[in-house]
Amino acid sequence: MTGTRSGVATKTKVDTGVQTGVASMTIGKALNAGLRRSMRDDPSVVLLGEDIGTLGGVFRVTEGLRKEFGDERVIDTPLAESAIVGTAIGLALRGYRPVCEIQFDGFVYPAFDQIVSQLAKMRSRSGGRVTVPVVIRIPVGGGIGAVEHHSESNEAYFAHTAGLRVVSCSNPADAYRMLRAAIASDDPVIFYEPKRRYWDKGEVDLDATPASLDRARVVRTGTDLTLVAHGPTVKTASAAAEAAAEDGYSVGVVDLRTLSPLDVDTLRRCAESTGRLIVVHEATTFLGIGAEIAAAVTESCFYALKAPVLRVGAYNLPYPPAKIEDEFLPDVDRILDAIDASLRY
Secondary structure (H helix, E strand, O other): OEEEEOOEEEEOOOOOOOOOOEEEEEHHHHHHHHHHHHHHHOOOEEEEEOOOOOOOOOOOOOOOHHHHHOOOOEEEOOOOHHHHHHHHHHHHHOOOEEEEEOOOHHHOHHHHHHHHHHHOOHHHHOOOOOOOOOEEEEEEOOOOOOOOOOOOOOHHHHHOOOOOEEEEOOOHHHHHHHHHHHHHOOOOEEEEEEHHHOOOEEEEEOOOOOOOOOOOEEEEOOOOEEEEEOOOHHHHHHHHHHHHHHOOOOEEEEEOOEEEOOOHHHHHHHHHHHOOEEEEEEEEOOOOHHHHHHHHHHHHHHHHOOOOOEEEEEOOOOOOOHHHHHHHOOOHHHHHHHHHHHHOO
16 A cells, blocks of 8 residues: 655555464464454354453453454353354354354353254254354363363263264464364364463464364374373373483373374374373273273274273362362373383383
């Protein structure tokens, strides 16, 4: 754009508000950037949730979006999760791409029937003629000192449900790219965000294409053992691998990213490479995602294993009061104990 000053033509920079290039940002800000980019690229993307408009959400992930896109695209809803998801299904059937925010993981249960009985089944029920591209964002896990129903790890419920994609980001770069991919997907997606990692910072390529929702990420290679984690426990597993390296052990780390479908190929390659696999997650180990990984890996590469697949997770108890949650959640010491146990075989 050109302008004049004292009769001399000058160039005027136009600020479009669109971020480009590589930027350092938190997971929360990366999610915000992913939502903004998707909403700018596609006017059919709408947001629904409790306090997501004026307040910007409990964790401020939607901060500033209502001001930019208006209250017809960033919709504050009543405190009714079933109504949020039900409305989103209706909008999706009318050609929109709704993104729902569930304030806390433990609040999703009132919408459970809508998700498993309707959202997950409509595409299959119609023989693929009807798509319901709904994304349900769920802050997951503990570690923030919250009260009851605010620290659940309920991924196994939804990973068990055919017809849903279930993904879990662990870092800012993946948060940005995976959320954009989830919104663009014609499948319904349960999108887990690690609430105690919202403020972790990292480099984000804002020009990068949306990430695949089908592939795990090898965070660190190893020769003695592989740790498998997702969401909030990827950082914990990486810290345990660093500690094990100080004792002379080479421990790899895999970030699952996708819980359904599982990237069994990557898991098998890592298990065959090291011969030992340990799964780490915040959910209880009983019937958790680790059990399915152990079964899948054992079935596919039994003779390559030097030890049984082990699991490190929360205890099979209701989530405890915040003051003792550190004793409940898996930490570096418990992972190191599992590493020692595996290496003893």
